Amino acid sequence: MDELAIAARDKCAIAGIGVTEFMKDSRRSVLSLATEASLAALEDAGLRPEDVDGIVRCPHDQITHNDLASSLGIPDLTYWGEVGPGGVGPCAQVGQAMAAIMGGLATTVLVFRSLNGRSEDRFGQGGHMTKSAPVVGGRATYDEYFLPFGLMTAGQTFALMTQSHMNKFGTTSEQLGHIAIVCREYANHNPRAQMGDRTLTMEDYLSSRMISSPLRLFDFCLETDGAAAVIVTTTERAKNLRQKPVLIRAQAGGCPPDMRGGMMFPIVMRDDPTEIGGKKAGETLYRKAGIGPDEIDVAQIYDCFTISILLQLEAYGFCKKGEGGPFAASGALRPGGSLPINTGGGHLSEGYIHGMGHVVEAARQMRGESSYQIEGAETCLVTGGPLPTGSALMLRRA
């Protein structure tokens, strides 16, 4: 059943990576950011816009394939696609690029995410909801069950999930604090990280203001203006380009055991809101990759909030269900630990590019170029946003 996935192992590669600066106010359009990151990825690969024949976007992006092709001057796009939603995108976008290449639909695919997530569209402000015409929901959004009752943001949704995990397993704020601190420790080595020069102690964490209990300020990621892009092509072709190829071992999506409709809020209607799609995504990924959690040298774990990492540590098999808190507090995730994560600082301390920054940092690790390089690292797991479904990607050093 996995023959095609096994045959596709390492056949495609990330040949180039590019990012803009991560910042609070870009003073530029999202199209400009997408263009800049894409040009940087092409330059990194030693390619020109006319070499690109495919684009995969995230449905949350303002920028469409034709916007970006027009801005870059891509003359002949033969394939475009989109996959998401939101943070589920990046790993799945790389997977879709790989599928397009393996299927002969394109040869060189640009995968990107761009947003003015701080200066224009702040998700933390319930950005999808207009404040002047407050009749909400309908037509399979299910927002009508949530927004009129004050549940408006991702932070509040994950707060409800966190309280549920605390109720069930006795998870503590200190355990979440360890996750925030670990990401900050890595960011402190990363000159691109927005929190690069600011340290974080447990005292800082515990005294930070409560935003939506039990989540505090430092449980939240950094709303960011910026963009990130990668170029996917065949490994054969990538070998003749400027950088060492980063092999795409496998990609998989997965659904939670009790999936509901809608985007994010209906998770709280599930029988167990602490069960996420990452569990199935991980099982499928490990099977298709032939690489299990014990063989992963470094991981880039989607971190819209600290709890997102904790839930995924459990879902992706690094610890047992309910033991994410003690595992996070054990030091395993810290520099020098057995499972280094988010080695650029992640969303929590580098910048929130909706998961695409995680793909870029994973590629850096597999090229030996991270600001906190894990010595001898050969495999890197990347995960996507935990709601409503999961997505994951396994990269390997060439």
Next chain:
Amino acid sequence: MADRVLPRKGDRDTGAFFEAADRRELVYKACDDCGTVINPPRARCAKCGGWNTSWKQSAGKARLNTWSVVHQQVHPLFPAPYTIVVVELDDAPGIRYVGYMDGAHDLHEGMAMRVRFEPTEDGGALPQWMPDNAE
């Protein structure tokens, strides 16, 4: 600005829930053939594959499942602090609804809750939840 964030009425899958609330009734969707509860509501039961689903009345008693006290305001119509509660119906296990409580509350998992219908300016009502021993 209006005084309240209101649910869109008339949706073909969810509208009946809010129309019932306007009549001060709490309802939930379930399959007539196999009894499976369906939330968010839709027409088909994925468990047995049937389309014979309908709205049932609930007595409006529930248990608190999870909650969050919102300290940072994100919307002008929802000044902080307030509390978001998620409850599970006593008479329809598996059906969970979200409610709003003004202010910060000291809550615990499993506490008894009951529905109250909060009048809206359009003459309707929103089903909200409160501890069962209050008032």
